[in-house]
Amino acid sequence: CTQLGSQTIRYDGRITGWADDHTLLFSIIHDVTERERFERELARQSARNELFLQRASDAIHVLDTAGRVVEASDSLCAMLGYEKAVVLRMNVADLEALPSAPESVSASIRDLIDLGSVATFETQYRHRSGSLVDVEVNTAGIQLDGKPLLYVSARDITEKKHQLAAIEQAASVFAHAHDGIMICDATDAILDVNPAFTRITGYAKEEALGRRP
Numbered sequence: 001c002t003q004l005g006s007q008t009i010r011y012d013g014r015i016t017g018w019a020d021d022h023t024l025l026f027s028i029i030h031d032v033t034e035r036e037r038f039e040r041e042l043a044r045q046s047a048r049n050e051l052f053l054q055r056a057s058d059a060i061h062v063l064d065t066a067g068r069v070v071e072a073s074d075s076l077c078a079m080l081g082y083e084k085a086v087v088l089r090m091n092v093a094d095l096e097a098l099p100s101a102p103e104s105v106s107a108s109i110r111d112l113i114d115l116g117s118v119a120t121f122e123t124q125y126r127h128r129s130g131s132l133v134d135v136e137v138n139t140a141g142i143q144l145d146g147k148p149l150l151y152v153s154a155r156d157i158t159e160k161k162h163q164l165a166a167i168e169q170a171a172s173v174f175a176h177a178h179d180g181i182m183i184c185d186a187t188d189a190i191l192d193v194n195p196a197f198t199r200i201t202g203y204a205k206e207e208a209l210g211r212r213p
Helices: 032-056 076-081 100-114 156-178 197-202
Strands: 002-010 024-033 059-063 069-072 117-124 130-143 145-154 181-185 190-193
Touching: 002 069, 024 145, 032 181, 059 130, 076 145, 100 130, 100 145
Parallel strands: none
Antiparallel strands: 002 024, 059 069, 059 145, 117 130, 130 145, 181 190
């Protein structure tokens, strides 16, 4: 593909917009094939990245070294209840449930970028409504256009946390109940008994397991 540019030049070197017996037509042809190929590839990469952000199930966001959100997936916006345009004006400190000083945020991000590997931890984000969202976060330092950035993938584990809390509460009730409790399988074989059961029946836990009531 070529790009053609031309001007009319007189014999004395002056540029004019019309031709006569004392003028020459001076043309320059540029090969823009490589530039157009690069622009098409750039557009393709941009469209692919945008599709990835739209379809990602985890809440993806990219932070600069000051903690500003420079890119965000649709799933992050849905998880926190914000429009994407609003999220892209926010700092990660605005997302976190606990307030943090700007210098502390920047230092933490630089540490994660410099780590050179994936870091995984749990934290809490705050929904637009004010409710807390428990998240498991994976981070990794990346380079984009020569700038250090932090890639962040957050997964909502709020329901998982609630389920674990319920299990822990049930286990506490089982262990500290004053009544004897036994857990049986589908064939009525005893799988577990609580301390009150052994105290009331006189059977040690090992003696009761596998028996049928």
